[in-house]
Structure formats: C-alpha cells, structure tokens
Amino acid sequence: MAEQQIAKTLLSANQLTCIREERILFDELSFEITAGEIVQIEGPNGSGKTSLLRILAGLSRPYAGEVYYQGEDITRNRDEYNDDLLYLGHLAGVKTELTAEENLNFNLRISGYDEFDTRGILAKVNLAGFEEALAGHLSAGQHRRTALARLWHTNCKIWLLDEPFTAIDKKGVEELEHIFLDHAKRGGCVILTTHQDMGIIGDDILRKISLEYRFV
Amino acid sequence: MKKGISFRQAFFTLLKRDLQIAIRHKGDIFNPLLFFILVVTLFPLGIGPEPQVLSRVAPGVIWVAALLASMLSLERLFKADFVDGSLEQMLLSPQPLPLMVLAKVLAHWILTGVPLILVAPLLAVLLHLDDNSYGALMATLALGTPVLSLLGAIGVALTVGLHKGGVLLSLLILPLYIPVLIFATSAIDASSLNLPYSGHLAIIGAMLVGSLILAPFAIGASLRVSTN
Numbered sequence: 001m002a003e004q005q006i007a008k009t010l011l012s013a014n015q016l017t018c019i020r021e022e023r024i025l026f027d028e029l030s031f032e033i034t035a036g037e038i039v040q041i042e043g044p045n046g047s048g049k050t051s052l053l054r055i056l057a058g059l060s061r062p063y064a065g066e067v068y069y070q071g072e073d074i075t076r077n078r079d080e081y082n083d084d085l086l087y088l089g090h091l092a093g094v095k096t097e098l099t100a101e102e103n104l105n106f107n108l109r110i111s112g113y114d115e116f117d118t119r120g121i122l123a124k125v126n127l128a129g130f131e132e133a134l135a136g137h138l139s140a141g142q143h144r145r146t147a148l149a150r151l152w153h154t155n156c157k158i159w160l161l162d163e164p165f166t167a168i169d170k171k172g173v174e175e176l177e178h179i180f181l182d183h184a185k186r187g188g189c190v191i192l193t194t195h196q197d198m199g200i201i202g203d204d205i206l207r208k209i210s211l212e213y214r215f216v
Numbered sequence: 217m218k219k220g221i222s223f224r225q226a227f228f229t230l231l232k233r234d235l236q237i238a239i240r241h242k243g244d245i246f247n248p249l250l251f252f253i254l255v256v257t258l259f260p261l262g263i264g265p266e267p268q269v270l271s272r273v274a275p276g277v278i279w280v281a282a283l284l285a286s287m288l289s290l291e292r293l294f295k296a297d298f299v300d301g302s303l304e305q306m307l308l309s310p311q312p313l314p315l316m317v318l319a320k321v322l323a324h325w326i327l328t329g330v331p332l333i334l335v336a337p338l339l340a341v342l343l344h345l346d347d348n349s350y351g352a353l354m355a356t357l358a359l360g361t362p363v364l365s366l367l368g369a370i371g372v373a374l375t376v377g378l379h380k381g382g383v384l385l386s387l388l389i390l391p392l393y394i395p396v397l398i399f400a401t402s403a404i405d406a407s408s409l410n411l412p413y414s415g416h417l418a419i420i421g422a423m424l425v426g427s428l429i430l431a432p433f434a435i436g437a438s439l440r441v442s443t444n
Contacts, residue, residue: 059304060444083219083310091301097237109229110309110316112219155219 008035009070010158010189011056016065018051025051026211028065035157035187038180038201040194043211049193050090052211053162056191057087069158083112086156088164092147096136100127100146103135107150116153125149126172140167151179159183161192177201219310226311227319234323237296248289249331255281256339267344274343275404278353279360282332283393286361287386289328290368293320294376294439303376307443314432317439321369321432329361345408352407352417356400359420366424366431367392373438396423 009032017027025048033039041049054060056067058074058081067074069081094103104118122131125145130138135146144167151159159180165173177200180190184205198206221229238244259277260270297303306316336357337350345353371389375381403416 057308059307079310079312082308085308087304087308089301089304091299091304093301093305095233095237095300095302097240098233102233102236106229106233107305109221110226110306110311112221112226112310114220114225115218 008187009033010035011191012068013056014066014068016052016055016067017063018048018055018060019063020048020051024214026214030065031209033189033191035189036184037189037207038184038205039189039191039207039209040198041191041209041211042193042195044213047211047213049211050162053087053160053191053193054089057085057160058082059087084156085158085160086111086150086154087160087162088147088150089162092144094135094143094146096134099132099134100138100142101131103146104149107147108153111150111154111156113153121149121152122146124152125175141169141172144168145172148176151176151183157188159188159190159192161190163194164192165194165196173198174200181205221311223311223315226309227315230306230316230319231323234320235326238323238327244289244292245327245331248285248328249335251288252281252285252332253335253339255284257342260342271344271346271408274340274345275349275353275401275408277343278336278339278345279356279397279401279404282336282357282361283364283397285332286328286364287368287389287393289324290365290372290389291382291385293324293369293372295372298376298443303439304443307439313436313439317369317373317435318428318432321365321435324369325362325365329357329365332361333357345404348410349404349408352404352413355417356403356420359417359424360396360400363396363420363423363427364393366427366435370431370434370438373435373442375442376439377442396420399423 012032014030016029018025041052043049051060055062058067058078069084074081093107098106100122101118104122108116119131122128125148127142127145127149130142135143138146148164164176168176173196177198181201183190256277259273263269263273294303297306307313309316333354336353340350340353368389371385374388375385378384399416399419403413406413406416
C-alpha cells in the first residue's frame with residue numbers, strides 16, 4: 001500500500017547547524033524523510049548523532065535552521081507534532097521505583113492511550129513474569145525493554161530512537177528490526193542511531209545519514 | 217488504538233504516579249517534616265522557656281522553618297525525572313506541559329506542604345502561640361505553602377540541568393518567598409491582638425491565584441530551556 005502512495009514527506013530538516021562546546025558538530029545539514037523510510041544516523045562518537053535526534057524531536061534548539069513536520073515548523077505546532085512523535089532517548093524514562101507494568105501503563109496513558117493490555121504488550125517484549133518486578137531490580141536489557149514496549153502500542157508515525165539496541169540481545173534486535181519494517185510498511189518512518197549492524201533490514205532498505213567528527 | 221485520554225485523566229495519572237513513587241521512597245516525605253519539627257523544637261531550648269518571649273517569636277519561627285523545609289525539599293521535584301529521562305518524555309508528551317507541571321507541583325505540595333500544615337498546630341503549642349492565632353496560622357499555611365511550592369518550582373526548573381544548583385536555587389527563590397513570609401507572619405501577629413487579618417489573607421490568596429495561573433507556564437518554559 002505504501003509503495004503506491006506518492007511518497008509523503010513527514011519530516012524535513014532545513015540547513016541545521018549545531019554547535020556544542022564551541023565545536024561545530026554539523027552545519028547546514030538538510031534532508032527530507034518520507035513515509036516508509038528507515039534512516040540510520042551514523043558517525044563516530046561525538047559526531048552529533050544524539051544532538052541531531054534531540055533537535056529533530058524538538059528537545060534542543062539548533063544554532064540555525066529549522067525542522068518541519070508535514071511542512072510546518074515544529075516549534076510552532078508542537079502539540080500536533082508531539083502527538084505523532086515517539087522519541088526514546090539515551091535515558092529510558094523508566095522509573096526505578098515503579099514496576100514494569102506501572103511504568104508501561106503510565107507511559108502509554110500519558111501518550112494518550114486509554115485502552116491497552118499491558119501484560120500482553122510486556123509478554124511481546126519478553127517481560128512476561130516480570131510485570132510486578134520493580135524496574136530498578138530488572139537487568140539493563142529488561143530495563144530497556146520496558147521502555148521499548150511502547151513501540152508495540154502506538155500510532156505515532158515518527159519514531160526517533162537513540163541507540164535502541166543497547167543492552168538488547170540478538171533475538172531482541174531481530175524482533176525490533178521486524179517491528180521497524182512493519183512500521184515503515186504502514187507508512188511511518190524510523191530514525192535511529194546505532195553502531196550495530198542490522199541483519200534483517202538490509203542496505204537496500206536502510207538509508208544512512210553520515211555525520212563526521214570535526215575538529216574545528 | 218485510539219487516543220482518548222482527557223486532560224483531567226492525564227493530570228491524575230501523573231499525580232498518582234508521583235505520589236506512588238514518593239510512598240515507596242518514604243525518606244523524601246519525612247526529611248523536610250523532620251527538619252521542620254527539629255528547628256521548631258530547638259528554639260525553646262535555645263532562647264529559654266519564657267512564655268511571653270516564645271509566643272512573641274512563634275509565628276516567625278514556625279513560618280521561617282516551614283519556608284526552609286519547603287525549600288529543602290524542592291530540589292527533588294524535577295531532579296529524578298531529569299536524571300532518568302522521564303522529564304524528556306513529559307516534555308514530548310501530547311498533553312499540555314503546564315498541566316503536567318501543575319500535577320507535579322501539586323504532588324509535591326501534598327507530600328511536603330500538607331504534612332507541615334498538619335503538624336504546625338502541635339508545634340505551636342510548644343511555642344506558646346497565642347490562643348487566638350491558631351486559625352490564622354492554619355489559614356496562612358494553607359494558602360501560603362502552595363505559593364512556596366509553585367514559585368520554588370520555577371527556580372528548580374531553571375536549575376535542574378546544573379550539577380550543583382542548590383545555592384543558585386536558594387538565591388533565586390528566597391526573594392520571591394519573602395512577601396509570603398511577611399504577610400503570613402503579620403497576619404498571625406494581627407490575630408494575636410484580636411485585630412482582623414482578612415486583608416493579609418486576601419493578599420496571600422491573591423499570590424496563590426496569581427502563581428497558580430502563571431507559574432505553570434513559567435515552569436514549563438524553564439524546563440524547555442534547561443533541557444536544551
């Protein structure tokens with residue numbers, strides 16, 4: 001279905017410049033991301049991958065340039081953009097004092113969903129049996145999975161994922177790749193950073209945006 | 217997968233989560249309360265047990281202790297959320313940010329302000345507070361402590377990204393706390409002389425309404441700046 005549609009631009013970056021600690025991370029970076037794309041932002045440590053994702057999410061302001069969501073500046077129609085955006089950063093946003101189930105329940109409700117089956121979703125990310133465990137007592141991978149569980153119940157089109165595979169086992173990475181592909185087929189887009197090679201999403205599907213480490 | 221959460225439900229979801237976390241982390245509730253009780257009980261030991269002296273300083277001592285206790289507890293309002301990434305998620309949630317912020321401040325007030333209001337009359341007995349003044353004490357605390365939480369939250373939101381923001385936080389918000397302190401203590405003084413104090417209460421009430429309406433927007437904007 002997605003192929004037949006005229007490729008729709010979901011997100012576009014216009015002449016983005018980012019300066020951190022008096023170092024230019026990238027300047028005049030422009031690109032367009034259309035529905036159905038899976039984009040990997042690659043580059044060495046310190047090249048500005050996380051900064052770029054945070055700018056795309058609207059968490060940081062770029063030094064210059066704008067980000068447009070469906071043709072509108074994201075700083076102007078933030079509510080509409082946030083409604084269609086799922087961002088998972090370096091930090092998982094999982095409360096260690098709450099159980100896995102409570103965390104997921106809260107995350108989904110605050111994203112606006114009111115009917116869902118938390119246990120069913122947790123089972124999909126291999127957390128069946130850990131619903132009542134405090135997130136602080138879970139392993140790093142399980143902690144990450146608690147945050148990633150949101151991907152199984154969302155209708156946001158734009159996924160911005162910062163290192164989603166950190167601490168996830170091989171089988172988990174495959175499952176995530178499958179869900180990215182499904183999401184892309186449904187007309188969404190995935191923008192992620194990772195240093196890991198992906199097995200299922202081949203180079204023919206994956207689009208890469210490369211950032212370089214600069215010394216100036 | 218339809219989105220059907222009303223603003224009210226989102227507000228109570230966040231409020232409930234914050235209360236739940238605090239209940240599992242009981243130290244956060246008891247620390248400011250303990251500080252309040254300790255400061256007030258040390259005063260009679262320090263300045264002697266004469267009822268006249270104590271009842272003269274009682275309003276000031278109770279209010280200063282409440283103010284410092286409230287400031288002591290402020291820092292944890294957004295810090296934990298900032299450290300574990302929940303704050304970013306809150307900023308990016310489709311719910312209006314001022315509403316979310318208000319839920320967090322309300323949770324903070326329930327956990328730190330309400331216990332102070334509840335123990336204040338007991339501590340007032342220790343300080344021989346004038347019998348006429350109990351009503352005024354409770355009324356000023358009930359109206360004043362939410363103002364402290366709301367104004368303090370602006371300062372916390374501005375300093376949440378800093379590693380050692382504590383000193384800066386005190387410098388930022390103490391000047392804003394002073395009007396509340398002045399009107400609250402003078403209301404209690406007036407009541408001990410059997411004078412009407414509704415004017416003082418009205419001013420504290422106006423501060424409460426003003427900060428209730430404006431502070432959530434200021435806090436939201438400050439959080440966006442701090443996480444930049």
